[in-house]
Amino acid sequence: MVGEIFFAAETATRFHYIGADPRLDREGCMSLGYLGYLDEDGYLFLSDRRTDMILRGGVNIYPAEVEAVLVEHPAIADAVVLGLPSEDYGVRVHAIVHLANGLSPKEIDAFVRARLVSQKCPESYEMSMPRYATKRARCVARPCATSVLPGSPKARASQSRCREAPDTAA
Secondary structure (H helix, E strand, O other): OOEEOOEEHHHHHHOOOOOOOOEEOOOOEEEOOEEEEEOOOOOEEEEEEHHHOEEEOOEEEOHHHHHHHHOOOOOEEEEEEEEEEEOOOEEEEEEEEEEOOOOOHHHHHHHHHOOOOHHHOOOEEEEOEOOOOOOOOEOOOOEOEEEEOOOOOOOOOOOOEOOOOOOOOO
């Protein structure tokens, strides 16, 4: 079971963490917002960060879990999953996918649905260029190819435009 990772606050004097404000629980243990679980041998595995978690209709969805399923497909080179506003559940799951080979959103969705429960599956897909070294999604200056799957609650495609990405080729 995935939960928030807490540790003894006195160990915080040995490091300085940039990227999250620490918080203390009632026992004085500290968390930096990481989520994870212990396996049967007591090893700690990190799942995601609390701030990245998507809460959709009462279901906790970890983008890293959905991204891992997406990149299992041989035609998908990379993926980024995020939550977008939704009238029905507060947030909907959206995937930005970089394809190595041609693949339709329906084919991607069928692949994901065979591996995840339906609440965790993206309701929409956007085809994108590869990530930069900073791990941020890269788009080009044109309307993004966004597909909202038929049958998703109040399916509607949003016409977003991405900023022109600088050329990083050396």
